Amino acid sequence: MIKHLWLRLIRPLDPWLLIILLALICVGQITLYSAGERSFDRVESQMINFAVAFACMWFVASQPPQRLMSVALPLYLLGVALLVGVFLFGDVSKGARRWLNIGVTRIQPSEMMKIALPMMLAWYMHKHEAMLRVRDFLVAAILLAIPVAFVLKQPDLGTAILIAGSGFFVLYLAGLSWKLIVPMILVGIVSIWFVMDLGRCSQVFHDYQCQRVQTLLDPSTDPLGKGYHTIQGTIAIGSGGVTGKGWLQGTQTHLDYIPEKTTDFVFAVYSEEFGLVGNLVLLTLYVLALMRGLSITMHANTLFGKLLAGAITMTFFTYAFVNMGMVSGILPVVGVPLPLISYGGTSLVTLLIGFGLLMSIRRHRAMIKFG
Amino acid sequence: MNRPTLKGSGQDGVQFQIRVILLAFLILLGFGGLIARFTLLQVSRHDYYHTQAESNRIGIAPVVPNRGLIVDRNGIVLAHNYTAYTLELRPDKIEDLEATIAELGKIIPILPKEKRQFYKLKAESKNFETLPLKIRLTDEEIAKVAAQNYRFPGVEIKARLFREYPYKELTSHVIGYIGRISQTDEDQLAAENKVANYRGTSHIGKNGLEQFYENELHGTTGVEEVETDSSGRAIRVLHRTPSISGNTLHLSLDIRVQQLADELFGDRRGALVAIDPATGGVLAFLSKPGFDPNLFIDGIDSQSWQELNDSPFRPLNNRALRGMYPPGSTFKPFMALAALEMGYRRPGDAIADPGFFALPGSSHRFRDDKPGGHGLVDMYKSIAASCDTYYYRLAFDMGIDAIDRFMPKFGFGSQTGIDLPGEATGILPSPAWKRNRFSSPRFKEEQRKWYLGDVVSIGIGQGYNAYTPLQLANATAIMANNGVAFQPHVVDRIEDVSTHTFRKIDPAPAARNNFKPENLEVVKHAMQGVVGPGGTAFGISGGLEYTMAGKTGTAQVVGIKQGAKYNAATTKEMHRDHSWFIAFAPVEQPKIALAVLVENGGFGAATAAPIARKIIDYYLLGKRPEIIPSGKGDATASEAKASVEENEHD
Incomplete structure (x- = not known):
């Protein structure tokens, strides 16, 4: 009886993803204990966050993809509606309008878009699977642009990047023509090259506009503002060396040089205390999760499953890459947490729902295969 | 690769698989880039960042x-x-x-x-x-x-x-x-x-x-x-x-002596410097009025500054150290010793004082204080009774060069070298000094010339010469110590608080001078006569329990016209004469030498001398006068006491 119940509980979950997930959560809790100055406050509330997120994951994982497909459109519409609500009535916190007060609690609709948008696009592509034409990609691009524009307006560049990324990966996997992808990448590279030189840039734009973009791209031009975070993060990572300073021993961390050390900059804490070896362990865990995600993508049996699994996997990658890149100073500082390590309930729930989707897609394939 | 998918395994399926594999490469590329970055930071530049972290950390x-x-x-x-x-x-x-x-x-x-x-x-x-x-x-x-x-x-x-x-x-x-x-x-x-x-x-x-x-x-x-x-x-x-x-x-300063001096001055302005002649140690160093130095520690506010700066009593002026006053008759004992040492006079040489001195062939009269003169005046009487005519003539006989040769032995005209900054040198005038003093084109050539008359006034401590109370006290101490001069110093010993070792300020004599004892004896005896019967300060000698030598002095603040008579009562307070008194005691083995200056105090015997007597009484005998001349002094004393008690609470 108990065994049966256990099987029922465990069946929706993918053992590989589950093990990696638990390993990452452990790493996260150990780091949070240090970043939180040996206080269990953050660890405990992150445990609660995790419990809630885990329940969400289990629930999503146990849904068949058909049901997921059927909620894609309503979810997307709800998400856009909420974004409009935020735009009109949202609460301002830290200079950005991100939260919507719905009486009982405050929600962050942009966060749910990270799931809703790839679902929507995957569903749309799936529906037009028989004949994907340029027109469909255009519609998809518009579906993508609407939430991204609202999130950018908040402003929340980090989330906008993640949402746009998730949508882009759906389009990419759906077969977006290389003739479009390659020029887009080239335009991106050229425009970055263009604004990096003030002389070049100021011929077309105002100086302050160029400077604002430059500071974003190269924080060292603003060492007391945005650059401060990156500089201190870089020092933390560099001073960690190969083996790190040891758990709870990071001076940058414990003397408060690292801002946001339990959230966006938690990687600086981890890297200072565990060094290059620790980084490699973390990257390995991420790669394992990502490869499992791509494997599920590869073997998904519906286009919806393929596109959604791929987009979610790549969003997870974007999370990790952008966060570690910005903390180590090769990417601009945008508010992206380190997945499964950074403190924060919302992103944890989003991430685990993503894992739940992956598990659902995988299980459905298996059921078809064996059932 | 032959798994059943809805799309089947056609061209699209392969396309899709390629795209997924490309994503896997993208992941590996991205993480590879991160590893490269981490390696750069944590291996190649580790030392640099380690230093950065340390300098961050350590202040x-x-x-x-x-x-x-x-x-x-x-x-x-x-x-x-x-x-x-x-x-x-x-x-x-x-x-x-x-x-x-x-x-x-x-x-x-x-x-x-x-x-x-x-x-x-x-x-x-x-x-x-x-x-x-x-x-x-x-x-x-x-x-x-x-x-x-x-x-x-x-x-x-x-x-x-x-x-x-x-x-x-x-x-x-x-x-x-x-x-x-x-x-x-x-x-x-x-x-x-x-x-x-x-x-x-x-x-x-x-x-x-x-x-x-x-x-x-x-x-x-x-x-x-x-x-x-x-x-x-x-x-x-x-x-x-x-x-x-x-x-x-x-x-070496005794704050209780200082306090008493302050009380004795009351509201009057002036200065008192007392020195231990045997060491040069300063026993009291007072300039009245003073100011509250606590105001200056964190920057004085402009209102208080204005008040201090604009006060007609000039409390910021350190009179003892920088105030230059004609020494008046207190200069006479030094002139007398100069005359003896340099052979211009013998003690018994006497003059008949008509009440004035006139230069040969001049009608200008250098008047004596005493109308009609002192009669027959020898050296003793010239000091005890303070005869001006005697010194007009002596100065005329000696000439400025001889005076200028002798007076530096008593520190006149040069800094005493006391351990306080900003000491004035005083003026021991000479023809060269006068030429320099009036060198500005504003002055005419006649004003720059040295006249015989100039030296005459110097004989009685008037004219161009001007000294600080500290210089007078120092000179008195040298006299008391038979010519052996010590550099005056306020600090006696310096204590290293960590080792509790003391460093004494070296009391080695600065100059010995080697005056003839018999000459010194004559002058000191005459100075003792100042507080004896017939002396100008006999009034302060009541109940004297030790021997004391002194000299009164009165320094003119404004010149008195020929034929006019100085009248303290009708002269504005600020234009009244300054009152001087120098003294040392006991005469045989002096323990204290002092100079008292009371600004606009009038006749030296009247205001300065009584202060000196009480200070010496207190210093030698521990007698504190009951009567305090001004209520203000009392208040200051109790205030000071109160603030000491306050400190103990801190």
Whole structure:
């Protein structure tokens, strides 16, 4: 009886993803204990966050993809509606309008878009699977642009990047023509090259506009503002060396040089205390999760499953890459947490729902295969 | 690859698989880039970042030494330090200073004066240092601010050491004061290569002993390596080299003598310098009026400054050290000794005094004080009764060159070398001096010439010569000590507080002079006669329990026209003559020599001499006069006492 119940509980979950997930959560809790100055406050509330997120994951994982497909459109519409609500009535916190007060609690609709948008696009592509034409990609691009524009307006560049990324990966996997992808990448590279030189840039734009973009791209031009975070993060990572300073021993961390050390900059804490070896362990865990995600993508049996699994996997990658890149100073500082390590309930729930989707897609394939 | 998918395994399926594999490469590429970055930071540049982290972490904080104390000869503290809490602001960390101060003002009272003071400091200070807004917070104020501290970033309560001069006005002109280090001080410190030792120090000796003995008092600054957090707050001390407190100055000065002198002066202006002739140790050094040096420590506010600066009584003027006054008749004993030593007179040589002296072939009369003259005057009487005519003629006979050769033996016309900054040299006039003095084109050639008449006035201490009370006291001490001169010094010993070892200020004689004992005997005997029957200061000799030698003097403030008569009653107080008295006692083995100057005090015997008598009585016999001439003196004494008691609470 108990065994049966256990099987029922465990069946929706993918053992590989589950093990990696638990390993990452452990790493996260150990780091949070240090970043939180040996206080269990953050660890405990992150445990609660995790419990809630885990329940969400289990629930999503146990849904068949058909049901997921059927909620894609309503979810997307709800998400856009909420974004409009935020735009009109949202609460301002830290200079950005991100939260919507719905009486009982405050929600962050942009966060749910990270799931809703790839679902929507995957569903749309799936529906037009028989004949994907340029027109469909255009519609998809518009579906993508609407939430991204609202999130950018908040402003929340980090989330906008993640949402746009998730949508882009759906389009990419759906077969977006290389003739479009390659020029887009080239335009991106050229425009970055263009604004990096003030002389070049100021011929077309105002100086302050160029400077604002430059500071974003190269924080060292603003060492007391945005650059401060990156500089201190870089020092933390560099001073960690190969083996790190040891758990709870990071001076940058414990003397408060690292801002946001339990959230966006938690990687600086981890890297200072565990060094290059620790980084490699973390990257390995991420790669394992990502490869499992791509494997599920590869073997998904519906286009919806393929596109959604791929987009979610790549969003997870974007999370990790952008966060570690910005903390180590090769990417601009945008508010992206380190997945499964950074403190924060919302992103944890989003991430685990993503894992739940992956598990659902995988299980459905298996059921078809064996059932 | 032949798994059943809805899309089947056609062209699209392969396309899709390629795209997924490309994503896998993208992941590996991205993470590979991160690994490259981590390797660069954590392996190649590890040393650099390690250093960065360490310098982030470790701050070097100076440990400011305690400034040395200043105590009088009996160990009574004249300058000390106490800890008090101050409300400090770091301007570079506060966005709106004005608003912050206004907000703070709602919690604890902040006076406009304190605000002005703060802005003044801010204008002078470097960035990145905290500046006191309100000093000496009460416990209640500390509690109020501490409770709301979170509202005020950049505002903190700090414990600071404060300097205090419990005797206030009484010691202002000898102890001086410390003040905030100015740009000039900083340049000076840089020139002397002392900047490192002053790191963290906010104040420096500005005047008096505080300035002269700055090097002794300051001490050695220690170093603390502290771990600091990102806001610069010290978390813990990693390594500490303690500071070494400044040395304690033990003065030869007796504050009780000083206090008595102050009381005896009452509201009168003037100066009193008392010296131990056997060592040159200064026993009392008073300039009246004084000022409260405590006002200057953290920068005097402009209103108080205005008051002090504009006061007609010029309290900031150190009369004892820098005030130059004609010595009047107190110059006569020195003239007499010069005459004896240089052979211009024998003790018994007498003149018939008609009441005036006139240069050969001139109708100008140099008048004697006593109309009609003193009759037959020998050297003894010339001093005891203070006969001017005797000295007019003597000066005329000696000529200026002889006077100028002799008087430097008593320190006239040069600095005594006392351990106080800014001493005046006085004026021992000579033809060269006069030419130089009137060299400006404003003066005519006749004004620059040296006339025979010039020397005549000098004989009685009038004319161009002018000396400080300190110089007169010093000269008196040299006379008392039979010509053996010591450099006067206020500090007797310097104590190293860490080892409790003392360094004595060397009392080796500066000059011996080798006057003939019989000549000295004549002059001293005559000076003793000043307080004897027929002497000008006989009035103060009642009940004298020791032998005393003195000389009265009266220095003219305004010239009196030929034929006019000086009348104290009708002359404005500020234009009245200055009253001098020099004295030493006991004559056989002098223990104290002093000079008293009472500005506009009139005849020397009337005001200055009684003060001298009471001081000597007190110093030699411990007798404190019951009657205090002015109520103000009493108040000062009790105030001083009260402030001493206050200090004990601190």
